[in-house]
Amino acid sequence: MSVLEQAAAARIAAIDLAAATRADKDAALQLMASRLVERAEDIVTANAVDIENARTGGLSEAMIDRLTLTAERIAAMAGGLRQLAALPDPVGDVVRGSTLANGLELRQIRVPFGVVGIIYEGRPNVTADAAGICLKSGNAVLLRGSGSAMSSNAAIVSVLRKAVADAGLPANAIQLLDATTRDSVKELMRARGLVDVLIPRGGASLIKTVVEESTVPVIETGVGNCHVYVDESADLEKALAIVLNSKTQRLSTCNTAESLLVHATLAETFLPMVVEELINAGVTVHGDPQVAALDGVVAATDADWDTEYLSADIAVAVVDTLEDALDHIRRHGTGHTEAIVSENVTATRRFTAGVDAAAVMINASTRFTDGGEFGFGAEIGISTQKLHARGPMGLPELTSTKYVVTGNGHTR
Amino acid sequence: MSVLEQAAAARIAAIDLAAATRADKDAALQLMASRLVERAEDIVTANAVDIENARTGGLSEAMIDRLTLTAERIAAMAGGLRQLAALPDPVGDVVRGSTLANGLELRQIRVPFGVVGIIYEGRPNVTADAAGICLKSGNAVLLRGSGSAMSSNAAIVSVLRKAVADAGLPANAIQLLDATTRDSVKELMRARGLVDVLIPRGGASLIKTVVEESTVPVIETGVGNCHVYVDESADLEKALAIVLNSKTQRLSTCNTAESLLVHATLAETFLPMVVEELINAGVTVHGDPQVAALDGVVAATDADWDTEYLSADIAVAVVDTLEDALDHIRRHGTGHTEAIVSENVTATRRFTAGVDAAAVMINASTRFTDGGEFGFGAEIGISTQKLHARGPMGLPELTSTKYVVTGNGHTR
Numbered sequence: 001m002s003v004l005e006q007a008a009a010a011r012i013a014a015i016d017l018a019a020a021t022r023a024d025k026d027a028a029l030q031l032m033a034s035r036l037v038e039r040a041e042d043i044v045t046a047n048a049v050d051i052e053n054a055r056t057g058g059l060s061e062a063m064i065d066r067l068t069l070t071a072e073r074i075a076a077m078a079g080g081l082r083q084l085a086a087l088p089d090p091v092g093d094v095v096r097g098s099t100l101a102n103g104l105e106l107r108q109i110r111v112p113f114g115v116v117g118i119i120y121e122g123r124p125n126v127t128a129d130a131a132g133i134c135l136k137s138g139n140a141v142l143l144r145g146s147g148s149a150m151s152s153n154a155a156i157v158s159v160l161r162k163a164v165a166d167a168g169l170p171a172n173a174i175q176l177l178d179a180t181t182r183d184s185v186k187e188l189m190r191a192r193g194l195v196d197v198l199i200p201r202g203g204a205s206l207i208k209t210v211v212e213e214s215t216v217p218v219i220e221t222g223v224g225n226c227h228v229y230v231d232e233s234a235d236l237e238k239a240l241a242i243v244l245n246s247k248t249q250r251l252s253t254c255n256t257a258e259s260l261l262v263h264a265t266l267a268e269t270f271l272p273m274v275v276e277e278l279i280n281a282g283v284t285v286h287g288d289p290q291v292a293a294l295d296g297v298v299a300a301t302d303a304d305w306d307t308e309y310l311s312a313d314i315a316v317a318v319v320d321t322l323e324d325a326l327d328h329i330r331r332h333g334t335g336h337t338e339a340i341v342s343e344n345v346t347a348t349r350r351f352t353a354g355v356d357a358a359a360v361m362i363n364a365s366t367r368f369t370d371g372g373e374f375g376f377g378a379e380i381g382i383s384t385q386k387l388h389a390r391g392p393m394g395l396p397e398l399t400s401t402k403y404v405v406t407g408n409g410h411t412r
Numbered sequence: 413m414s415v416l417e418q419a420a421a422a423r424i425a426a427i428d429l430a431a432a433t434r435a436d437k438d439a440a441l442q443l444m445a446s447r448l449v450e451r452a453e454d455i456v457t458a459n460a461v462d463i464e465n466a467r468t469g470g471l472s473e474a475m476i477d478r479l480t481l482t483a484e485r486i487a488a489m490a491g492g493l494r495q496l497a498a499l500p501d502p503v504g505d506v507v508r509g510s511t512l513a514n515g516l517e518l519r520q521i522r523v524p525f526g527v528v529g530i531i532y533e534g535r536p537n538v539t540a541d542a543a544g545i546c547l548k549s550g551n552a553v554l555l556r557g558s559g560s561a562m563s564s565n566a567a568i569v570s571v572l573r574k575a576v577a578d579a580g581l582p583a584n585a586i587q588l589l590d591a592t593t594r595d596s597v598k599e600l601m602r603a604r605g606l607v608d609v610l611i612p613r614g615g616a617s618l619i620k621t622v623v624e625e626s627t628v629p630v631i632e633t634g635v636g637n638c639h640v641y642v643d644e645s646a647d648l649e650k651a652l653a654i655v656l657n658s659k660t661q662r663l664s665t666c667n668t669a670e671s672l673l674v675h676a677t678l679a680e681t682f683l684p685m686v687v688e689e690l691i692n693a694g695v696t697v698h699g700d701p702q703v704a705a706l707d708g709v710v711a712a713t714d715a716d717w718d719t720e721y722l723s724a725d726i727a728v729a730v731v732d733t734l735e736d737a738l739d740h741i742r743r744h745g746t747g748h749t750e751a752i753v754s755e756n757v758t759a760t761r762r763f764t765a766g767v768d769a770a771a772v773m774i775n776a777s778t779r780f781t782d783g784g785e786f787g788f789g790a791e792i793g794i795s796t797q798k799l800h801a802r803g804p805m806g807l808p809e810l811t812s813t814k815y816v817v818t819g820n821g822h823t824r
Contacts, residue, residue, distance in 0.1 A: 015742075019765055100787055104776055113798050114768065192623070196798050211604070212627050217799040238821030245823035330427075352816050353431055356526065364516055364819030373824070374815070375512055386525050386608050386812035387629040388800035400798035403786070404764050407776030409650030411657035412785070 003142070003187035006175050007194035010115045010140035013170035018112050018138050020169055022089035025136055028167035029085040032135075033078035035163040036128065036156070040074040046155030047124065054148055066123050069152055077128040077156075080378075084132045087377045090396040091138045105406040110399040112138030113196040117188050118380075119144045119210060121202040124152040131160050131174045133380050137398035140170075142195065144177040144184055153179070189214035196400075201381050204308070219389060221381035224254035224336035225308045226366040229325040229351065231342035232263040236270050238363055239341040243274055245365040246339060248281050252310045254382060255337050255369040259305065260316045261325045262291075267318050278314060288317040305332045322347055326354040333357060335384050337369040358384055358391035415554070415599035418587050419606035422527045422552040425582035430524050430550050432581055434501035437548055440579035441497040444547075445490035447575040448540065448568070452486040458567035459536065466560055478535050481564055489540040489568075492790075496544045499789045502808040503550045517818040522811040524550030525608040529600050530792075531556045531622060533614040536564040543572050543586045545792050549810035552582075554607065556589040556596055565591070601626035608812075613793050616720070631801060633793035636666035636748030637720050638778040641737040641763065643754035644675040648682050650775055651753040655686055657777040658751060660693050664722045666794060667749050667781040671717065672728045673737045674703075679730050690726060700729040717744045734759055738766040745769060747796050749781040770796055770803035 001009070017025075036043070047069040054064050096108040116139045118130045127145055134141035145153040157176040165171040177184040188195065192215040199219050200210040211218055228246050230239045246257035262271050272294055275285050279296045286300035287293075297316070304315040305328075319325045329338055339361035340351040348362045359369040369392060371379025376394030383389040389397040413421070429437075448455070459481040466476050508520040528551045530542045539557055546553035557565040569588040577583040589596040600607065604627040611631050612622040623630055640658050642651045658669035674683050684706055687697050691708045698712035699705075709728075716727040717740075731737045741750055751773035752763040760774045771781040781803060783791025788806030795801040801809040 015766075018768075098787065100785070104780060104785075106786060108803075111768075215624050217629070217797060219799070235821065241821055241823050249824050348818075354427070356430075356523075357814065359815040359817060362816070362818040364817055364822040365824055367824045368516060368817055368819075368822065369815070373512070373516075374518060375510065385629060387631070390812050391520075391815045400802050402769065403771040403781070403803045404774070405771060405776055405780055406760075406774040407780075409647065409653055410776040410780065411653050412661050412777055412779045 003177055003184050004191060004194065006142060006177065007115060007188075007191045009172040010142055010175055011194055013172035014112065014114045014140040016170050017135070017140055017173050018091070018114070020138065024167070024169060025089065025138070026085040028135060028164050028169050029081045029132055031167045032128075032132065032160050032163040033081040035159050036074055036078045036081070039159045040071045043074055043152065043155045043159065044069055044071065047152040049151040050149055059148065063148075067149055067152070069124060073125060077125050080129055081132045084136045084378055087136065087395060089136065090399050093396070095401055102410060103408070104410055107404045108401050109404055110396065111402045113398065113400050115140045115142065115195045116398065117142045117144065117191070117195045117198040117216065119185060119188070119198065119200045119202070119206065121146045121206065122149070124149040124156060126201065127153045127156045128160065130380065131157070133378050133395065133398065135164070135169075135173060136378070137395045139398055140173040140175075142175050142177055142188060144188060145179055147179045150179045186213070189216060192216050199381055219381070219383050219393070220385040221383055222254045223308055223334045223384060224256070225259065225306065225332060225334045226255060226257045226337040226339070227259045227261055227329050227333060228257045228339045228341065228366065229261040229319075229322075229329070230263060230266060230270060231322060231340055231344065231347050232265040233344035233347055234266070234270070234341040235343055236266075236273070239270060240274055240277060242339065242341055242363065242365050244277060244281060246367055247278065247283060247314050248312070249365070249367050251312055253367070254308075255366050256310070257339070257366045258307065258309050258314060259332065260314055261319050261328055262316065263322070263325075264318050264320045271318065275316065282312050284313045286313060286315045290318045291316045308334070322350060326351065329355055336382065337361060337366045339364065339366050358382065415589055415596050416603060416606065418554060418589065419527060419600075419603045421584040422554055422587055423606055425584035426524065426526045426552040428582050429547070429552055429585050430503070430526070432550065436579070436581060437501065437550070438497040440547060440576050440581050441493045441544055443579045444540075444544065444572050444575040445493040447571050448486055448490045448493070451571045452483045455486055455564065455567045455571065456481055456483065459564040461563040462561055471560065475534075475560075479561055479564070481536060485537060489537050492541055493544045496548045496790055499548065499807060501548065502811050505808070507813055514822060515820070516822055519816045520813050521816055522808065523814045525810065525812050527552045527554065527607045528810065529554045529556065529603070529607045529610040529628065531597060531600070531610065531612045531614070531618065533558045533618065534561070536561040536568060538613065539565045539568045540572065542792065543569070545790050545807065545810065547576070547581075547585060548790070549807045551810060552585040554587050554589055554600065556600060557591055559591045562591045598625070601628060604628050611793055631793070631795050631805070632797040633795055634666045635720055635746045635796060636668070637671065637718065637744060637746045638667060638669045638749045638751070639671045639673055639741050639745060640669045640751045640753065640778060641673040641731075641734070641741070642675060642678060642682060643734060643752055643756065643759050644677040645756035645759055646678070646682070646753040647755055648678075648685070651682060652686055652689060654751065654753050654775070654777050656689060656693060658779055659690065659695055659726050660724070661777070661779050663724055665779070666720075667778050668722070669751070669778045670719065670721050670726060671744065672726055673731050673740055674728065675734070675737075676730050676732045683730065687728065694724050696725045698725060698727045702730045703728045720746070734762060738763065741767055748794065749773060749778045751776065751778050770794065
């Protein structure tokens with residue numbers, strides 16, 4: 001089947017799925033979870049093919065580790081689906097409601113988008129996650145995974161589709177697209193009218209391509225050049241902990257800090273301290289001229305300020321004022337997460353208002369910008385655009401709304 | 413200045429505007445309103461140039477009427493701005509808030525988009541409306557009006573910019589783009605990163621072009637092939653009033669009904685009655701074979717079912733069941749407004765769930781899908797897409813959100 005045929009089948013499935021009750025959907029999620037565990041051996045066998053190909057293709061051990069499925073990892077996927085079943089259903093939520101002056105009853109109600117396309121790389125566990133989140137929010141999903149995980153994804157989707165059908169919901173609500181060629185991505189990006197929204201999850205170049213070429217509306221996710229700004233009024237102990245945590249708690253995530261801005265009044269006290277701690281933690285510090293004067297610091301190039309390292313590197317600059325910090329962030333930030341460490345209310349208020357980002361952290365690590373940490377229970381990605389959803393996207397962010405207006409023969 | 417330079421200037425203005433209080437913005441709106449009235453004569457003089465050009469260019473009298481500004485129409489524009497000043501400010505609204513288990517305080521707060529681009533045709537009053545709505549919602553706006561209204565728009569924008577500056581807000585929050593060439597539209601569509609959202613207001617072909625070519629996120633507005641479905645259980649008196657009102661109350665709006673679906677059990681009773689009334693009201697009825705058998709009905713072609721007439725025409729079909737009505741709407745609807753006339757709760761429930769549209773009317777005219785009618789006070793258009801905003805867009809729909817997370821040295 002072509003992508004357009006698959007999308008058309010998904011549209012039909014989406015009609016039934018939109019009408020499914022929470023109980024129907026939760027039962028399907030539970031069955032999907034138990035079937036994954038039951039069929040773990042088959043999935044591991046399918047995964048072995050991908051791993052074999054990855055070794056032949058010379059993929060790095062880190063990449064192979066991300067690709068690898070074990071009984072334990074499959075159990076975790078199942079656990080994720082069971083967690084989704086426990087979450088409230090966003091569909092049917094009344095977002096706004098009132099009775100108008102003329103007696104018309106106005107209700108704005110959450111409804112599924114219809115068909116969601118997800119383009120992703122890397123880990124095959126995303127396949128089960130994305131399928132589960134879309135099903136729970138009443139959306140049919142078209143999954144375009146990585147070519148490197150093709151065999152694993154096919155095995156997972158086959159198990160999930162069977163479970164969905166056995167639970168009485170349409171199997172075509174979950175479909176895997178051909179990952180052998182780029183054509184399927186292109187077709188998906190042009191399937192306006194059949195696909196309601198496209199979510200690219202992956203590296204900056206994938207996201208850029210989708211944003212530029214898709215006529216299907218896109219929710220942009222993920223690129224994070226996050227800053228921590230340490231204000232003159234900062235509690236230095238908190239500042240140290242937050243900088244270290246923001247940078248080193250996990251290196252490869254989009255909410256990891258990539259830049260540190262330190263107020264000039266702290267150049268003699270806090271700055272050498274934090275630089276030393278970062279270096280001790282194995283981080284390479286790329287500093288502006290003032291920072292580079294410190295032991296062990298590499299001189300930063302212009303490119304450093306715009307780099308999402310996703311590695312044990314950080315760019316560090318001294319700024320004269322909070323306004324300079326805001327200017328720096330405006331020029332180099334990607335609108336993901338910006339943090340201020342400060343004990344001064346006027347400073348935090350100004351920073352919060354002046355920063356244009358999905359999340360602003362006040363005296364907290366950038367690493368908290370996360371659907372799980374925010375208590376959303378599930379996350380399909382972190383939006384860095386301003387339209388529709390901004391920040392971590394949970395189940396409600398995978399819905400649209402519909403106005404239902406009830407009258408009694410009302411005319412204008 | 414090029415469009416990109418104007419957009420860059422708008423971005424700078426947007427920073428100040430985002431920080432403006434409601435009081436600042438309302439004062440500016442009031443000044444914009446009184447200046448428009450004071451300068452009405454100059455605006456009418458500028459408008460005369462457009463009208464002269466329109467006559468030379470052979471524009472229809474209807475188009476010339478839409479273009480024409482009088483002291484009265486300018487006073488109405490001013491009234492619109494004063495009405496905006498009276499509306500609550502969406503910026504700063506807390507959409508969601510809680511304290512997380514670890515003590516982090518999470519707040520999701522409405523913030524302006526930043527820079528909004530509006531591409532529109534026809535009436536010069538849209539210029540003041542759009543400028544006012546964007547200013548109230550804290551957004552800088554780039555206005556790309558019609559070439560035919562160029563002189564009028566320039567006069568209006570000049571008055572508005574001066575008023576904004578005199579009120580202490582940045583004049584560059586309101587900018588008019590060159591309307592002499594299509595290049596300004598093209599540049600605007602590629603200004604991703606400088607322009608946050610683009611709203612095309614106009615005919616289907618303009619909207620299609622913008623949707624397909626823009627890399628700036630677009631909110632699609634307006635095309636409405638709206639249906640009224642008269643169920644077997646309908647109160648025929650209500651049905652008659654609703655059909656007539658939906659079709660004839662105003663012919664050229666997107667929420668006007670263009671198709672009527674009648675349940676087969678009403679083919680002998682209601683159908684001839686409604687057809688006669690429509691014809692008496694001056695409407696040309698395009699009917700399926702069964703309807704075309706009635707006096708004065710034109711046989712419908714395949715194209716009729718997909719046509720947004722915006723004229724005194726309606727397509728009428730007989731359907732055997734409610735499910736057939738839903739199928740018809742799925743094939744031909746544009747996701748704007750669909751109405752059911754029925755006294756049966758099971759039927760209205762099924763219709764409401766089965767229809768995929770921005771608004772579903774139960775025993776009410778399709779004409780009610782309107783920001784003013786919904787009590788939003790102001791409307792920038794009616795979104796027919798599912799992302800971000802669906803249905804009439806008021807002030808909150810012109811905002812994004814930002815998460816503000818406050819901790820006390822929190823780390824993961």
